Amino acid sequence: MNEQQITQLLREEWSTIEVGPAPVEAVTASARLRRSRFATAGAVGLAAAVTLAVVLVTGGDDPRTIPPTGTDLPPRSNPVDIAWHDGQTLHLRAVDVPMDLVLDVAPVQDGGTYGAVVSRLVDDVVEVVHVDAAGEQAVIGTIVTKADVVGSPRDTVAAWVEGTGADREVVAYDTALAAEIARTPLPADRPELNAVAVDGGAVYLTDSQGSQVWVPGDGTPTAYDAGEGLLLDVAGGVRLVAARDFRTVSVGPVGAARTIPGGNGATGLSADGSFVLPGSPLGVGTMDASESPVHRTEDGEAVSLDLGLEPETAVLDAALGDGVVVYVIARDFLLPENPEDPAGYQVFSLVTCDLGSGTCDTAVADVKADPSSRSPVLLAR
Known part of the structure; x- marks a missing residue:
């Protein structure tokens, strides 16, 4: 029986399965194995089995929703206002989280405090991981060709683009709900679109042809007027656009932006x-x-x-x-x-x-x- 058949059987028998407590110790051990760049094939198999067991005992119809795993960490005072990674440790505002091979760090609001969504390399796969303000970790997705994740300390939504070629999709994950809230295919003629910002729950994407905006759960991305330049960021309703030669950037609405x-x-x-x-x-x-x-x-x-x-x-x-x-x-x-x-x-x-x-x-x-x-x-x- 292959993985697809197992998944289908679990869905069909879901209502007959008695829900029990999550195997915290096994999941924690699996998470440590997955973080090692030298994990063996046997460790990878164990991680997959434990992940399947976690989905089984916690319920929910979306197999991409993975519960947090981690250990209690002593509180630390981070003198830097933002999260940062030093090659071995992710520093949040109140806790230090051991984590290596991190490629990108994006802030997210977390319970009124501060968390982060990171991309990290694990066994030749770039995982997307939510780390909350207490240091708990949850693998929430993967990125095949890009390591970029975007978020905002004012928003609980993080976003990224995953897949390759015609199968590329933009994904939105709400850290407050601990669940993926939406995903949608990118236009077939825009294979290079990449997420650049999250602002007010909307996800902004850009490529050399122009910019698009997507409200998760509300259809597909639509055109976004960023003028003649390349959209770099959107925050607090303000847009940042670079000239094609990057010698200048403009801030503000099209036609009334300040150029610096x-x-x-x-x-x-x-x-x-x-x-x-x-x-x-x-x-x-x-x-x-x-x-x-x-x-x-x-x-x-x-x-x-x-x-x-x-x-x-x-x-x-x-x-x-x-x-x-x-x-x-x-x-x-x-x-x-x-x-x-x-x-x-x-x-x-x-x-x-x-x-x-x-x-x-x-x-x-x-x-x-x-x-x-x-x-x-x-x-x-």
């Missing part, structure tokens, strides 16, 4: 749409902090920040939080003794700046990371 210079770093709006990082999304690269300023969307003016950094200080990333901006400052560039060893920065600091007062402080010093990792420090955005 683009940069070489991270790009995005604050959750309420009040501030913008106007850099281009061409990839993380070394840059001076002055090349990644913050602008007010109301008047387009740059915010004066007292960073106190040397002019040639390397800044690898930046992201906006609630009234703050966080910079990843790179230090101690490692030159390998062996030509086969990786070269790169191995020590980092996180500097936070208050966007009201302009004062800046080193919130976290001496973050050490393997220079061979894809991106040693990831900031949620």
Whole structure:
């Protein structure tokens, strides 16, 4: 009997099955196995069996709904306003969660506090994982060709695109309901559409042909007018659009948007749409902090920040939080003794700046990371 036949049998016999408590210890053990990049074929089989058992005992008609798994973690005070990952640990506002091979981190509202949805590599599969404010984890989907997940600290909905070719779908998952709420196929002639933002429960997508918006559960994506540029973000009803050459970005409605210079770093709006990082999304690269300023969307003016950094200080990333901006400052560039060893920065600091007062402080010093990792420090955005 194959997996499809087993699933069909379970659906037919659902009403006759006595519901019991979830096998917490087995599920936790399985989750640890799945996080290991060296999991054996036997471990993979065990994980699949435990997942099937969890679906069986918890009920529900949607086999994609997977209950949280995890262990109790001691509370920690994160001095950074946003979630971040240092290569081995995901740092939320009140808890540190051991987690490796993370590719992307997106914030989500969680019980009035703060959680995250991440994509991570597990045995050549990119999983989408919801991590709530207490550190509980739930695998909620997979991504085949992209590692991007999008969310907002003001919204409980996260979104991503999964599948390949004509089978690509945009998926919306509500972390408050702990369930997938909708999915819909992407237009056959738009295979490169990718989710870029969630705002007010709506999911925004873009590609080189233009932008679309999708309200989960309300039909299919429809055209969204972002002007002549490329839609980068939507937050608090404010849109951020880059020119085709990325030299400038515009903030606000089409025909009445403010245009400001683009940069070489991270790009995005604050959750309420009040501030913008106007850099281009061409990839993380070394840059001076002055090349990644913050602008007010109301008047387009740059915010004066007292960073106190040397002019040639390397800044690898930046992201906006609630009234703050966080910079990843790179230090101690490692030159390998062996030509086969990786070269790169191995020590980092996180500097936070208050966007009201302009004062800046080193919130976290001496973050050490393997220079061979894809991106040693990831900031949620």
